[in-house]
Amino acid sequence: MPETLADAARRQDVFFETQSAEAIGPIEKRVSFASRAWGNGAFRKTLILIALAVVWELYARHLNNDLLFPTFIQTLTAFFNEMADGTLPRRVWVSLKVLLTGYGIGILIAAFITVLALVTRIGEDLLETLTAMFNPLPAIALLPLALIWFGLGAQSIVFVLVHSVLWPVALNANSGFKSVSPTLRMVGRNYGLGLLATVRQILIPAALPSLITGLKVGWAFAWRTLIAAELVFGVSSGSGGLGWFIFENKNQLEIANVFAGLFTVILIGLAVEGLIFRTLEERTVRRWGMQS
Amino acid sequence: MPETLADAARRQDVFFETQSAEAIGPIEKRVSFASRAWGNGAFRKTLILIALAVVWELYARHLNNDLLFPTFIQTLTAFFNEMADGTLPRRVWVSLKVLLTGYGIGILIAAFITVLALVTRIGEDLLETLTAMFNPLPAIALLPLALIWFGLGAQSIVFVLVHSVLWPVALNANSGFKSVSPTLRMVGRNYGLGLLATVRQILIPAALPSLITGLKVGWAFAWRTLIAAELVFGVSSGSGGLGWFIFENKNQLEIANVFAGLFTVILIGLAVEGLIFRTLEERTVRRWGMQS
Amino acid sequence: ETNTLRIAKQFGISYLPLVLLEEQKLIEKHAKELGLDVSVEWLRFTGGSGMNEAILSGNLDFASGGVGPLLTIWGKTQSNFKVKGVTSFNAMPLFLNTTNPNVKTIKDFTEKDKIALPAVKSSIQAVTLQIAAEKAFGKGQANKLDSITISLGHPDGQAALLSGRSEVTAHFTAAPFAYDELADPRVHKVLDSYEVLGGPHTFNSLWATTKFHDENPKVIKAFLAALEEAIAFIKADPAKAAEIWVKAEKSKLTPEQAAALITKPENEWTLTPKKIVDYADFMYSTGAISAKPTSWKDVFFEDIHHLPGS
Amino acid sequence: MSDVRRPTEGAPLLSLKAVTLQYKTRDSLVTATYRVDFQVFKSDRYILLGPSGCGKSTILKAVGGFIRPTEGQILLNGKRITRPGPDRMMVFQEFDQLAPWKTVRENILFPMRATGKFSRAEAQERTDHYIEKIQLEKFADAYPHTLSGGMKQRVAIARGMAMEPDILLMDEPFAALDALTRDRMQDELLRLWEDTRVTLLFVTHSISEAIKIGNRILLLSALPGQVKAEIGTRDNSFLDAGLQAMIHDILFSDTATAAAAHA
């Protein structure tokens, strides 16, 4: 191709000595303190939480109606009182046990169905059909079957929890698995991985962003369901978890305690997000460049 | 590289005439009728549904306790009766109106928050924090605020629906957006697309599998919440929807009607999955090879 | 005979006799006297329907609740479980309170008012309101006020009424909420269920399936004896009963306030079912139940047929 | 065409008999290759050469067991290929064939451990060896998303070679590499071949690469891919400008006349 630019011809060839990688050493940009603080997620989130608490306090004071909406400080006071006398921790413990059981079983069943859906076409149809049918059903719909199968008490609540965890987790897992790059799937098949090995070594890591979202949604809905389910199913005297605590206090119009109960749910939510899901994301999908 | 295999050297060079593409024409594999029927998703799903109905009928007959678990035929009878006298259609209509309003608003707010989270880091923190805090809260927690802001009735239910739709949709959207390939994002930025254009033309299509999952989960939980919320939040007499229909019949131990109500929810779920979500997936993610 | 008895109770001061049974282990005591070793499992429900399902699925022996649910389940199970009342344990009035100063009688309610009650159409409050409406507006007008009723649980109803921030201007409720509300100067009483029915009527009863009843005669006997003892105790020492209740329920009421509620003349503690037939007839006339008892004795087991019920 | 028989000795390791490969999508039916025949003998370094989109990757995937032929048969040691397996290691053309959740080292280790073909210690040793060969020592613990395109491909190549499979299927492995790195990797591949006599089925775009690496070269026509010629190379073929020109002519002529002329 002929060179047609006049000046290009006049440019001279130039040569440089290069430095070895060792000679260069690390070069780092300087960052100001403010922007470093701002760059810290925990710091920003703390700011958000403080702001929310302030808004709550101010709005509640403005409403001045502690039958409906107590202030943040009233809630906090109630929270500490109930923590101190051991009521809340006991209730939380009862709820958490049931919750984790239901969550765990729900995830296992979701895993099972999703894997089934991977292998056979009828499994996939089953997953799609069952999800479309049962996912919209409220917990009360399950009450009769729960009573017949499990009777009253924790087992039935676990059953309802499974129902609330299972479908969103399965939906997310299925969609995640189906979105795994065909090349990666082929890589797995190339190594002759068995079904479970494929799931464990290829599909789960590759679909992790979807899976984590499913786990988050499932977790949240397990809580919602737990609190509602404790009301529908009733409890034996003296037992009862957080949901029951909230209902009891509501019945006695101890609204600050009701909010203390809800506040506990919020705190647990924040803790689980910050300590578990966040860490999981940091160590996996972000580290692997699968999420920006 | 020297050729060292004795026989290789003895192989001869060979040349062939090729045919033009037109000369070849289409070649199709023959498929047996059985495997074609089996290949039809609607057929397989119908089989599944029939099987489920049979299992229901048999199990309910075996239990023989129609105050707890009516048979499929009893349910169907009740369903047709209530359809025929116009009760169910009216209740469904009331519920659907509220549901779609809540669903729509929930999606809009989710879109807004997610876009905010895309643009600013504080927006992302806000999304993460709010989701972790509010997603586990049951609908009853919102009752006071709903009462203050919207009073009793449909508006409050919409508010609670928004709460149940917003977070799972936002979580899925956010995770989907964050998983969009960096190259595609760069392509969008390269074209100088504005924020909304990027969202519309790059992020939404690229994250569609996650978005659809979010919509599915949101849809299901909107139903669950609607039915529960009609109990918690007042329903004026005569104006209730499907949730109220179920509750009323339950109170009067008209269990077949209760199941007819739930059956309606299931039918709607199947219809929405089959007609809307399925079609959407066929026309988008599957067609585009984004999901297998 | 069973050796564990599963009894459900709900919330509120009206369940005081059951609380005493639990706290003082009276059932166990009386069962022992009859030579039975019974342990009692106390369960709590927040409403009638969960309880009904529990009893029908065999997870519960005694359910407790209002007259409405009792009549409903009685009517529905005539051909199979034959659920009947074991006994009543109180008679208490229901109050319709309002914050709207213009409302003196139920005829004064307008479309702008909203009456909160536990469950539109099906709760005992709703039924009572219908009876009152029929009396006030004439035959066939029972549903006249239904369009302004709205379902809210007791506490939510009270909060809605007292917050003054919602369209709820009236609340049809029971003790202690009813009394609590009346303590507020803005609130006054429009309707008293005793007036509507022309006298005291049963508020809460216990019920069980015929199968359970027939298989456990001694347990029933022990239970009734225990309940009688509890009620006698309430009458003899209301202050002590109130104290026990406040402690057991962790109520925010003081023992004195609770005692005041217990000893109010309109709140009777008795096994005798009252005005059951009035409710049943009315519910039958509106189609809420499909069977009509000829006497209150149809609705209750024979163990208390000696009482002067109605 | 498919009835032309070539003189061979011994049983072929891999033989394609009139293989037609198709993709069926919602919108269309694409015939990627039409009645392709060829035979690969043990220790062949068999090259597939052809224009873009002619079905080279598709053939490789079919041999890999990922796609079933619409017509014809693919036999490995006389048996039909029904599924993928670690005896046929595949190096894909795509950059996303590395597991993003594994470091360079872990990616190379992955098949060796997953198939249990090598003991832990042996696998480690082989991994170190190949990391050195692809000159990514400094990036041994880096995750794939921090690698350049060429670096990713090198990891995939190392992963395939380290496995020492019976057949190594390589789909344009060196396309993303600069001239020097490419040279080095080519030499490395040939050294591996010397050591192990692995059978290679290798797709490339470069005629010179084909001549350098291969002992047999299959020339394919444009879509739908059909066999135009199969050519052997000799000891010093890479110096033979005539061979290069002939291949060029065959590939780029519309008919095989030009080719026949050469022959």
Next chain:
Amino acid sequence: MSDVRRPTEGAPLLSLKAVTLQYKTRDSLVTATYRVDFQVFKSDRYILLGPSGCGKSTILKAVGGFIRPTEGQILLNGKRITRPGPDRMMVFQEFDQLAPWKTVRENILFPMRATGKFSRAEAQERTDHYIEKIQLEKFADAYPHTLSGGMKQRVAIARGMAMEPDILLMDEPFAALDALTRDRMQDELLRLWEDTRVTLLFVTHSISEAIKIGNRILLLSALPGQVKAEIGTRDNSFLDAGLQAMIHDILFSDTATAAAAHA
């Protein structure tokens, strides 16, 4: 190094001044290029050549506005580059740069319509023109996942060329193409250049491609990429075996001595 000034006339269109580019990840800090200086003048066909992983793509992305330099400046028409823009169309190295939800035609249309640079009719016409050039008429309505690697890259090239930007940034666009298609695309690119005098910044691995396409060639060292030399080509450079050898030597020598010897 950065103080060596080259004789030039007129203001450069693009100039990099001692540009250091880094990637910071959780696990490490990689310096991709170290104090790279060069200037591209209007209508240059400027080639970046260097070993795999030396930072060529990174430089292109920095010019594209996707990465900010840690040190130094990148000036476009004398102004710092702060963000990406359609004046610098980029053809990426990755196969996943096409929008999977758009057909071949829609993908090519996409930037023309999204930026509003061309009217609907004009954009359509240009699209048709380039679809013909890349010989994908039959696949105009196919979705990217049904294309072979080389076909995808051709679509990306067409998409970039159809936009006629001020600067066309191309990252190994022809790497996945066979010799003939590659030749054809190279000619097409040069024809486009003849017609529009678009400024090209072009990454390649192939020395001969560099000489065929470029008028200036920047030679980079291995990681961290530093400038080894900048060389001009002349009218008949592609016949000049000496130039090719020189570039080879410079690239593959450890120091610049070999290069200096050539000079």
